Amino acid sequence: MPQTSQQTPKPPRIVIVGAGTAGLNLATRLSRRLGHAGKAEITLVDENLSHMWKPSLHEFAAGTKGFDEEISLLEHSHRNEYNFRLGRFVGIDREKRLVQLQAVNDPANRPLAPKRALPYDILVLAIGSRSNDFGTPGVAEHCMMLDTPSQAKRLQAELLNLFLRFQTGALCTSNDKLELTIIGAGATGVELAAELREAAGQFARNGIHKVRRPDAVTIRVLEAAPRVLGALPENISAKVERHLRELHIDVQTGAKVARIEPGAVHLADGTVLSSNLTVWAAGVRAPEVVGQLEGFETGSLGRLKVRPTLQTLADDRIYALGDCADCPWPAKESSLPPRAQVATQQAEFMERQILAQIAGKPLKEFSYADHGSLVAISNEGAVGSLMGKAIGTITIEGWLARRAYRSLHFLHRKSVLGTWRATLGALLGGASSRIRPKLKLH
Ligand SMILES: Cc1cc2nc3c(=O)[nH]c(=O)nc-3n(C[C@H](O)[C@H](O)[C@H](O)COP(=O)(O)OP(=O)(O)OC[C@H]3O[C@@H](n4cnc5c(N)ncnc54)[C@H](O)[C@@H]3O)c2cc1C
Known part of the structure; x- marks a missing residue:
């Protein structure tokens, strides 16, 4: 048939x-x-x-x-x-x-x-x-950005080379100092500043003796708005700024950048700041x-x-x-x-x-549940707020906040790798961090 x-x-x-x-x-x-x-x-x-x-x-x-x-x-x-x-x-x-x-x-x-x-x-x-340079002259030519893994790799290589050149004398600076400038005090700028301070300490412990002097590395954050982390509640912004100052990071608010030139950042009020490495982190589009x-x-x-x-x-x-x-x-x-x-x-x-x-069923509307914001401000610290129906809004900081911050990454890995592989990866990563150098030095 x-x-x-x-x-x-x-x-x-x-x-x-x-x-x-x-x-x-x-x-x-x-x-x-x-x-x-x-x-x-x-x-x-x-x-x-x-x-x-x-x-x-x-x-x-x-x-x-x-x-x-x-x-x-x-x-x-x-x-x-x-x-x-x-x-x-x-x-x-x-x-x-x-x-x-x-x-x-x-x-x-x-x-x-x-x-x-x-x-x-x-x-x-x-x-x-992508980073938003708001049409500021010189940003595309003279600033590094942090939008992609390849930019992160390039920044890591530049940073290492800068510290090496400073140590060997291949880099001549007028005041015998390294000056690192981050433009923008949103989460990216603030977190990067704290991480650079951690890196500078590790360089000092790993053969770059010239940066052992406490004032050898200036890390500065420039922000046009009156406070850091303008999108977050004021109490978090104040706590983060205090932590940054404790890490000897020069935080300048109300500092609007007018243009960038090689080795210099020009502010709208006419101030010129010399800078060996400038990172633009002033918002996205x-x-x-x-x-x-x-x-x-x-x-x-x-x-x-x-x-x-x-x-x-x-x-x-x-x-x-x-x-x-x-x-x-x-x-x-x-x-x-x-x-x-x-x-x-x-x-x-x-x-x-x-x-x-x-399935041809009616579509739903997306509803966002804000669970708060966390900002990492050093190797073991973080500050932020957690929000939930049961707890309302609470401010957390320190070790607990850092764990909560890390858990966001773990949850992401769990959803893309599966529970077993994400957990094993976290355990192996934790173990290998004990024997690995604390800073990538090559
Ligand atoms: C340093 C830093 C710290 C941050 N910290 C936090 C934080 O603590 N908390 C928080 O909530 N958010 C944070 N963010 C923001 C967060 O990373 C982004 O909101 C989030 O990654 C957005 O996800 P997405 O999938 O939309 O885009 P992405 O994760 O950026 O992914 C976009 C993808 O598209 C690809 N792509 C882009 N253009 C093209 C193209 N033309 N063709 C093909 N592929 C393309 C890219 O390669 C990339 O893989 C941070 C961001 C940065 C840079």
Whole structure:
């Protein structure tokens, strides 16, 4: 008897662009829920081959944390059975439902991945954010930034070379001092300053004898606003500033930077500060490509405007989440801030949202639960607030705060690596930190 051929519908193609805090988390979840069962084809795109937990970039940059926590996207995608594609996202052809990728070359300019287009049925943009230089002259040419793992690696190498040159006399400074300047006293700037102080102490203990003198290394933080950590409550900002001063960090608030020149930072009031290494950490904005997407509306910080469902205003099939999305925050009558906590909660929400969309069920609205903010200000310390229905808002600091801060990273690793591998990794990492040098010195 002839068989009637019944066409089985093709599984939907879900493309996630950006393998950061939000994107990698979502790809892992969807591959477990849909990919393994063949209910969807999951593809993750990134311009890098590896993933690093961005909130730790300042520790990698200072050399106080090794790069061994990088997750290979080739290995991760193989283990979790989704597709990984190396490529730089440059646009969308919405009519043909294609994601456009630019070619990626190696450092010798040989092509690694060609220019191409990937078809999608559902597209999720999670391409994070970039430092915002607010058009300040000289920043792009003379400042280092801390947006990507490669920038963190470059900063770590520059820092090491600077201290070596100072020790050997290859670097001549007018006042026999090293001057490190961080512009911006948000979480990134403040945490980096404290980490640089830790690194300077380790350099002094590891052969860079010239920096043993207490005043040999000036670490300064310049902030245009009247206080550090302007986005956090005043009591936390005051505590953090006190801790920074205890670490002999020169905190200058109300200091607006007008321009940067090689070796010098010029303030709007005419003051000129000499600086051997200058890091720009004065806020973020969406990557440029977001503003170049035709037909999409952008909002605060140049981010893609999304509805509470996380769908873009322009297209029901295209979602955005994490730092690149401008998502309404009705409780504060504003937009959600670019933070790991938001990116993580949105990734968890998106898993359920995509399941609903595929099943043809009504979509839900994202609701953010603010669990507080923690700022790490030295090897063992942190300050911050925890928020919850049962506890209200409490301020914590010291060892407990540091543990809570570290737990955010552990929870992220647990969601992308699984409980067993994340726990084993934490135990092995803890053990190896006892025998490893406290600073990366090569
Ligand atoms: C030093 C530092 C400390 C921080 N500390 C904290 C903290 O303590 N608490 C907190 O809540 N938040 C903190 N943050 C902010 C937090 O890291 C971000 O909010 C969070 O990582 C955003 O996640 P995301 O997935 O949106 O973007 P990201 O994690 O930045 O990921 C974006 C991904 O997209 C990729 N990508 C970008 N452009 C393209 C392109 N064109 N094509 C292909 N791929 C692309 C990138 O390679 C990256 O993998 C910190 C940030 C920094 C830099």
